[in-house]
Amino acid sequence: MAFTILDGDTFTSTGAGVKIPLPSSADYFHTWNITQMPLAPATAVVIEGEWFGPKFGAGASAANDGLRLKKSNSTNVLVKDTFATATASNGFTYVTTSPVVEAQAPNAITGITAANPAVVTQTNTYSDGDLVRIYNTTGDLTIGGMVFQISSSSSSGYTLLGLANIAGNGLDAATAGFTRRVSKFAAVEPEFMYITNISKANQAVVSTSVDPSFYYAVGMKIHFSVPKSFGMSEISQMTGTILAINAVGASGNIGAYNVTVDINSTAFTAFAFPVTDLSPSAQLFATFSSQGAQTSFNPVTLVQTGYDFTKQPFRTGQFTPYMFLAGGAQSPAGASGDIINWISYKLER
Amino acid sequence: MLGITNIQNMAPELPLQFSEDLLSTPQFNLIHSFGCDLHFADAYIGKTTRMSRYERLSTEGGQLDGSGVDPAPEVVVRTDVDATTEIFAKTVVINEQVTLFENDKVLTKFTALLGQWLREKEDLLMRDLYASSVSYINAVGGGGGDQPSLIGAGDVNNIERILLGNDARTMLATNEAADLFGTAPTRDAFIALCSTDLAADLQAVNGVVLKNIYPHQEGLRPEEYCSISRFRFFVSSKANKIPGASLLGNTIYTIPMYGLEAAAKIEQNGYTSILGYRPPYVVSSVGQNSQLYAKFALARAITNQNWLSGLNVTAST
Numbered sequence: 001m002a003f004t005i006l007d008g009d010t011f012t013s014t015g016a017g018v019k020i021p022l023p024s025s026a027d028y029f030h031t032w033n034i035t036q037m038p039l040a041p042a043t044a045v046v047i048e049g050e051w052f053g054p055k056f057g058a059g060a061s062a063a064n065d066g067l068r069l070k071k072s073n074s075t076n077v078l079v080k081d082t083f084a085t086a087t088a089s090n091g092f093t094y095v096t097t098s099p100v101v102e103a104q105a106p107n108a109i110t111g112i113t114a115a116n117p118a119v120v121t122q123t124n125t126y127s128d129g130d131l132v133r134i135y136n137t138t139g140d141l142t143i144g145g146m147v148f149q150i151s152s153s154s155s156s157g158y159t160l161l162g163l164a165n166i167a168g169n170g171l172d173a174a175t176a177g178f179t180r181r182v183s184k185f186a187a188v189e190p191e192f193m194y195i196t197n198i199s200k201a202n203q204a205v206v207s208t209s210v211d212p213s214f215y216y217a218v219g220m221k222i223h224f225s226v227p228k229s230f231g232m233s234e235i236s237q238m239t240g241t242i243l244a245i246n247a248v249g250a251s252g253n254i255g256a257y258n259v260t261v262d263i264n265s266t267a268f269t270a271f272a273f274p275v276t277d278l279s280p281s282a283q284l285f286a287t288f289s290s291q292g293a294q295t296s297f298n299p300v301t302l303v304q305t306g307y308d309f310t311k312q313p314f315r316t317g318q319f320t321p322y323m324f325l326a327g328g329a330q331s332p333a334g335a336s337g338d339i340i341n342w343i344s345y346k347l348e349r
Numbered sequence: 350m351l352g353i354t355n356i357q358n359m360a361p362e363l364p365l366q367f368s369e370d371l372l373s374t375p376q377f378n379l380i381h382s383f384g385c386d387l388h389f390a391d392a393y394i395g396k397t398t399r400m401s402r403y404e405r406l407s408t409e410g411g412q413l414d415g416s417g418v419d420p421a422p423e424v425v426v427r428t429d430v431d432a433t434t435e436i437f438a439k440t441v442v443i444n445e446q447v448t449l450f451e452n453d454k455v456l457t458k459f460t461a462l463l464g465q466w467l468r469e470k471e472d473l474l475m476r477d478l479y480a481s482s483v484s485y486i487n488a489v490g491g492g493g494g495d496q497p498s499l500i501g502a503g504d505v506n507n508i509e510r511i512l513l514g515n516d517a518r519t520m521l522a523t524n525e526a527a528d529l530f531g532t533a534p535t536r537d538a539f540i541a542l543c544s545t546d547l548a549a550d551l552q553a554v555n556g557v558v559l560k561n562i563y564p565h566q567e568g569l570r571p572e573e574y575c576s577i578s579r580f581r582f583f584v585s586s587k588a589n590k591i592p593g594a595s596l597l598g599n600t601i602y603t604i605p606m607y608g609l610e611a612a613a614k615i616e617q618n619g620y621t622s623i624l625g626y627r628p629p630y631v632v633s634s635v636g637q638n639s640q641l642y643a644k645f646a647l648a649r650a651i652t653n654q655n656w657l658s659g660l661n662v663t664a665s666t
Contacts, residue, residue: 144596
């Protein structure tokens, strides 16, 4: 048998793009727009799409491309061409690695400003949401080795929403350093997270260097590891339950990425990074990691917490290949309300 | 003497002979399941295994003052640790011409390879659990000028302090002193797992007791390297390391250090190691290819972060 059908299904389009996980990969992918198939639509609506994988060599489909079968100019005349053909429309994109997985060469930064939040100056090709490990910093040595999520990225720099108020958190601005882009997901999730601040409050607000909402959910328990060099060592080895995620706006020393926990930290020593002069003798880093979950049910609000099975269980965090179907009437994922059938195939050679 | 046909004028029909004794297939030390709890998941009830722990009750108060007022009841807290069972597989397809023309008994040999893959893959999956989901503290006491530093005795003692402070239990028994020159007893110990790249640095740690100095050698595993403070160190070439992650951009080695019930490995009943064979008439329409496969199901979880900590270190060489 030359081809094996791996998987297939149907969905109703919302007009937006659709990601279809393909854990066993695919060599050929086919879509049918069941809704538009019998109609004579007013525009060049795509009724079938085909994608060919790398095994087809020179005939393989490029990113955001593939073959489309469309109805032309409100007639039932069928035209077959590629999505890239004028008038071009978005097609298939087969994603085998996460956009942030690739291990990249070191990239020099020219500074991390003391703005709130911190701004990195660097010629780069990163995208919002990417995770970068900052190292070999000068000016501030105590963040060297930490991983941060970036936002407001441009070719000349980006913002670290997870690093608020450098001075207030005991840090210095950095004048140089390097970054590498790292995987967005660890080999096993939920992964440990770097802490950039802990507020003194009845319900402590814990700022993190990356967005915790990707990895943690309300109701999960977290276990703190905070060396004495960070001040608030009283919280070290304590376990707290997450009450809210990113619910507290960035303010003062608190970053935009944060979790609120049921630990009263008002009497604790203030949290602060060790001064850069103490590197490399100061113990690093302040982190927290998953300590299970505690189930609760509020009969008034009817809210159940601690049952988020997409984030709570320990599981493989490695990236799963997927096919991205662009949305829209002239793309494989169709317009809102369209019923789309899809089948993925594997070539047996 | 002329006229004799011998091996000097007649080449052998076969260009070489094959030794029946195969050379060893390299296998790295499988250390990452040491000391973890083994649980089993039953079939037909989902792929998530829940392990639960009742947290101890508060010891504050409790005295009856004679007023007749009952003490406030305490709500019991249960912590749930969930783990998702996942299936991993490897397959080898063999063309008939391999055995017809070139090799003998490859099914047996390749089956042994798949068996080795089963255990190696399982070991790496457990390694990844320790690498991803545990908080580590950078070593600072070993010198080297980087952040983290090389491993130092103070760093190891700090982890012991953390584990003891969290009421963690050791899992290896005391190696009692013996009346033998040059030997040193070891205390009951926690487990530490690290890379073979750290062998030289381990030897340099103040107070290290190398394995050969233990008073008794019976029952020691070949993967064990030394004892430092309350930890027995086991090494593997595949232990976790993070390239380019130190302050100076050097490789960081993570050393998970833990006591009893810190982590769990959950095996699916009836699916822990499946080896299979698909004959040529199934795999190939002309019966030329056969197939061997191995697969297993596994879930893993950190069951108590209080009893698990560890160090980030750099290496001297």
